[in-house]
Amino acid sequence: MRLRNQSRLDTRALHAFISEVAKREGYDRPGYLSGLLVRVSDSRKRHHGHASMGGVRWGASDFSFGRSMSLFVPPVLQVATFAAVISHEMAHNHGVPHRNMAPGLRYCRPLDWARDRELPVRTKGKPKPTPDDKLTHAMRMQKAAATRARRATTILKKWDRRVRLYQSKIAAGGAE
Secondary structure (H helix, E strand, O other): OEEEEEOOEOHHHHHHHHHHHHHHOOOOOOOOHHHOEEEEEEOOOOOEEEEOOOEEOOOOOOEEOOOEEEEEEOOOOOHHHHHHHHHHHHHHHOOOOHHHOOHHHHOOOOOHHHOOOOOOEOOOOOOOOOHHHHHHHHHHHHHHHHHHHHHHHHHHHHHHHHHHHHHHHHHHHHHO
């Protein structure tokens, strides 16, 4: 499964949770999870999602799974309801339309096994630099700038010498 997580939830925990939902709800058929793209992002309102429908395609004789689903996480996450939304969208990937879903699956009623579960939130990135960190960085940049200035002076002197050399050669050649 490929997971594009743009939500506040921890990516590894989310990947494991979606795989667990697939296994517990009977959607772990061979070849399904390996080709699935799941997009997860935050929502301002409620738990919801959408998925590509699986089934037998027109002109084909074999079943094909839906290959993608999008899930939306509300500000107040209820893990059991989120698990039900994942299960609902996986049913669509397996070719089940709303009219053929059981009421609990169709209306995303919370799943009992997921009631006591929690999904961790991502930890923040790097901590804000302290004044000591900023001083160390500024001193390092100052040293690098001084080095660049010395190198520039050296290059300038080299080209000054070369210009004087060619000027003296032209002056000496013109006098002859």
